[in-house]
Amino acid sequence: MARPTYARIFPEHIAHNARRVRELAPDSRIMACVKSDAYGHDIGISSAALADHVDGFAVASMNEALSVRSLHADKPVLMLEGPQTFDEIAEAAHKKLTLCINEWHQLEWLERSAPGELSCWMKIDTGMHRLGFSPESVPQALARLTPHIKTSDLVLCTHFSSADLPGDNGVSEQLRCFDESTAQTSFAHSTANSAAIIRTATSHRDWVRPGYMLYGGSPLADATPASVNLKPAMEFSAEVISLRELAQGERVGYSGRWEARRPSKIATIAAGYGDGYPRHAPDGTPVLIEGQCLPLAGRVSMDMITVDVTDNPAVKIGSRAILWGAQPGVDEIARHSSTIGYELLAGMPKRVPRIV
Template sequence: MRPLQAKINLSALKHNFGVVRGHAPQSRTIAVIKANGYGHGMLRVARALEAAEGYAVLNVGEAVALREAGFKQAILLLEGFFSADELPTLAEHRLASVIHCQEQIEMLEMAGLPVKINVFLKLNSGMNRLGFRPEAFGAALQRLQAARSVGQITLMTHFACADEVQGIAAQLACFDRLATGLDAPRSLANSAAILRFPQAHGDWVRPGIMLYGSSPFADTSAVSLDLKPVMTLTSAIIGLQDLPAGEAVGYGATFRAEQPTRAGIVACGYADGYPRHAPTGTPVLVNGQRSRILGRVSMDMLCVDLTGISGAGIGSPVVLWGEGLPVEEIAAAAGTISYELLCALAARVPVVEV
């Protein structure tokens, strides 16, 4: 059997949920488990986070799968429903929906549903992605309050720069200006805001990346935030090459040895979800010792430097990210973010719970 696998540490997942609780003890938690639980397995993550009061997913299919698996918590559709045909399913399975455009309100006004649907009315407070602009927010709220198919209304926004130097001040001020005096629950904080801006915690927090043990901040490590990696991507050395000085390795000959170099071939490539654009020098652990990638990542394999790695040979264990090697480091080397790497884990990679 090919040695590549992703190990999912459920104890670490529960620990990270405890960090959320510690930062926002007065708020209820909607655990964001879209994108197949950020690559960790949606149902697996939901089971481990049964203490959460709610889950957030992308679409109706994911939400129904949670209900059919027996989960009773609130379930929120982060992009809402996409057609009126989905509304009966929302009512049947008691699914909550983000409302971000006039067309969704019109569908609700026209629907004759047997039960009311809880909604999260989204304010576009500055991200300019989804949501009602401030001048349209009040009218949207009034229409939802009058709609017979609408139950509880929660006021919601999403921060664009909670992980950046500029922070959330302008967006929070916009939200507070419109929400002041309104008797409705509030949901604002993503992982970065949970950790840095307690004034934005509100009634519901929406942790995502921090649950999976990765820092939402480029300048702050997960370890310093007491977050533990949940996914560890491991493999092994399956081939060896001794490169004389001047010889290259891999497609495009992008790495050429300046001195005699012992290279190891690892069973992992971009078809498994490892970033093809990770350059020479991207860190890797071999036999628990820090080393580096050499040359271009292939579809099924990549090459690592074994020079000076004691005891390295065929079968030596390799950690590509996770325990002992933060996924943020790999992402930074590859010019991306940890979210992308975790979500990109390929279906062909075996997943085991530890």
Template sequence: MTTSRPIRARIFRAALQHNYRVARRLAPAARAWAVIKANAYGHGQWRAVDALREEADGFAVLECENAAALREAGITQPILLLEGIFSARDARAVGEYGLTTVVHCLEQLALLLDSVKPGIPLAICLKLNTGMNRLGLNAVDLRRAREILAPLPNVDLTLMTHFAEADGERGVAEQLARFRKMAGDWRGAVSLANSAAILRHPQTHGDWVRPGIMLYGASPFADQSAAELGLQPAMALESEIIAVQQLTPGDRVGYGGTFVAAQPMRIGVVACGYADGYPRHAPSGTPIAVMGQRTRTIGRVSMDMLACDLTAIPEAGLGAPVTLWGNGLAGQVPADDVAAAAGTIAYELFCALAPRVPVDFVD
């Protein structure tokens, strides 16, 4: 898509590859699912696949249709359905395309086995509820699922769980202990570690790790930056200054006049707003970069525009480059910093990137 409006996003192939290799280096004994759900966290599923298809051990998606499209595009690695199947059609596709599917309840297992022709090889990840209380089998249902699957030929079985607090102070110890108790004498493959656990809890690495947000160069931790973790931002959101205003003390900016100038100021209007995916709730003071210098947003974010402080950047006028987040031409602004200022997380920023924003895939 091309547009005369100056906003654009750039996705960096090398950063995606670098971040995947960080996960592999931290968990050298494990294979790694590249998690590309939610359109690769807003970066574009096909861009992520293009960057990683030569080295990813497998890909993890949400929808069966996406998994089938990957197979039809020539992806031969394992493809994991993170929430499993939703219909008999999905179940048949698991057999037809050789997909790996999560099974998180007995009803889902019954649907799978009733829909797939007998004897077709199946790769199943039995998901255990170890404290997240979102998806997963309890101990009784896990035992029943294993009993059902035990006599069946051609079933490749993995046990998995998902950590609720791998990024926090409580960590994974309680959930890991529950997993081990539920797994009992299980000696087969396990998949436990999300990005936070890959980075901070090596005892969870197991046989398959599931790097998600770290692939895209953001940190899962509030107390540690992506740069400190050795990650590179995979997305830069950039625009330009399209107007400049001179303020006198008492002048207000934007809808609701939420920002009031306390002194003479020079502000710039940026071609980016909440219809582009920038968080409307980002307050004055959210970091932004103009012409290589970090500054701050001013006032309320509009649908198509936002304002920033140019008082200390007198050389910035119409057409001056702006970085909203990422490693952009106008400077570096970590998405985690923008998200923290807006009271959200980088995951949401990336996923909210609007379809109207042109995207360049940079080699």
């Protein structure tokens, strides 16, 4: 019998969120980020939901790219980190994948491989300082890159460091740097991530690259998903597998972190950090059971959490506990746990079944 712990994926919500991207950036093509197993939402389920609404798929690695290519033969599949070995260039050409060239050694591999009709993007480092060519080196990099690729497909791109923040978040300065470094070129541009798609229309350009927003999380530090018309695409839930009465003063869980301040009822839920629930979630983190948000009580274990259900007599063995979904949202759980929703979604392990 299956453990009563799973993540329900809502393809219709993923499709809704993709349509929302199209509303916000109607003149741009959409490169949908499905890396890290579609932010934990299952790359097969998610790419199928997106296929009719986006123009291409972006991934981090060759394995992810081959997985998407096996499912979608005709759409562009972009490897954001580019080739990680020399041999991946030939594999990309054979599978008609698109490589983002970010570093001089990747460019050297490309020159040695001479694949000819390979599609490429090229990243410019405008301030993120992870990957990309410096603005002053763009002419030299393009001079070496263009003889070896299909130039009609070339896209120049950059990545914003703080587009999620309100106010003067550095996006305008990064755009200025990008525009200056590409002023003498006629290639397509891509600069907008999820946050910039919502907040900065001047960044939309030829291609936008939504990721987190496709799965219904808010990419903005000062907005909820509902406030920007996004629908959460995952409901992570498990069942109550034990109920017990505690006297005042009794403690729960490892190190006895939670102490009953009154006679209390504690529910044990069949999910823990081994299932992707954040180990550092503090007491009081909300869990929705039988229509009511109830507080986490005690340390998160590998396979279980405990919740104070004293104030909801409807809770019973087999009651379903929503760990995140529409309510509480993954961003809310992340804030309680001093992390971000991206980490919770992308970090959910394979042992949690994804169901539709």
